[in-house]
Amino acid sequence: DQQVKQNSPSLSVQEGRISILNCDYTNSMFDYFLWYKKYPAEGPTFLISISSIKDKNEDGRFTVFLNKSAKHLSLHIVPSQPGDSAVYFCAVGQGAQKLVFGQGTRLTINP
Amino acid sequence: DAGVTQSPTHLIKTRGQQVTLRCSPKSGHDTVSWYQQALGQGPQFIFQYYEEEERQRGNFPDRFSGHQFPNYSSELNVNALLLGDSALYLCASSLVRGRGTGGPETQYFGPGTRLLVL
Numbered sequence: 001d002q003q004v005k006q007n008s009p010s011l012s013v014q015e016g017r018i019s020i021l022n023c024d025y026t027n028s029m030f031d032y033f034l035w036y037k038k039y040p041a042e043g044p045t046f047l048i049s050i051s052s053i054k055d056k057n058e059d060g061r062f063t064v065f066l067n068k069s070a071k072h073l074s075l076h077i078v079p080s081q082p083g084d085s086a087v088y089f090c091a092v093g094q095g096a097q098k099l100v101f102g103q104g105t106r107l108t109i110n111p
Numbered sequence: 112d113a114g115v116t117q118s119p120t121h122l123i124k125t126r127g128q129q130v131t132l133r134c135s136p137k138s139g140h141d142t143v144s145w146y147q148q149a150l151g152q153g154p155q156f157i158f159q160y161y162e163e164e165e166r167q168r169g170n171f172p173d174r175f176s177g178h179q180f181p182n183y184s185s186e187l188n189v190n191a192l193l194l195g196d197s198a199l200y201l202c203a204s205s206l207v208r209g210r211g212t213g214g215p216e217t218q219y220f221g222p223g224t225r226l227l228v229l
Contacts, residue, residue, distance in 0.1 A: 034217065036220070043201050
């Protein structure tokens with residue numbers, strides 16, 4: 001019973017173009033949504049978050065979109081840079097409780 | 112500003128043994144959560160500690176136990192190790208009261224402890 005799904009295990013994007021990573025969840029009670037980036041041999045690094053009262057949050061090159069009716073969130077990175085190559089996890093939570101993670105999408109930025 | 116630290120970084124144990132992993136939260140944080148990440152998977156929630164008590168638990172057996180100390184640091188103990196316990200164990204800290212940099216619910220992760228059970 002996967003509550004959070006990232007359906008693309010991998011994504012390859014040209015440097016300078018837009019990267020779009022997607023995530024679907026099943027439980028409408030979730031009210032906090034986050035994206036983490038992970039390099040090999042490191043812990044996940046917090047990137048950006050959004051609460052259920054918003055539908056968009058921007059931080060520099062990163063924008064997260066939330067579609068509550070579709071139970072879908074996405075992360076846009078523009079322009080993509082080689083240093084963005086990593087595994088990206090979406091995570092959802094309710095209040096300050098546990099986070100439920102997707103399985104991750106490996107993003108590769110090609111020069 | 113010190114981030115989340117974990118020790119040890121790597122550990123090798125044999126089946127049936129017991130292991131203790133340690134975590135120091137980010138400065139100013141009061142809540143510690145533990146996650147297990149198997150190869151190719153996302154982190155799975157084990158449990159969360161706040162005010163030295165376990166406030167929520169994931170779907171893990173009683174072999175997994177923990178503790179939080181008055182200084183907010185935490186330990187994860189695993190008894191009777193199985194081969195399937197081999198994984199990266201991640202600690203995350205957050206701030207329940209007030210707001211952290213990313214919001215009250217944002218959890219910040221340490222580098223993890225890689226456990227190999229032979």
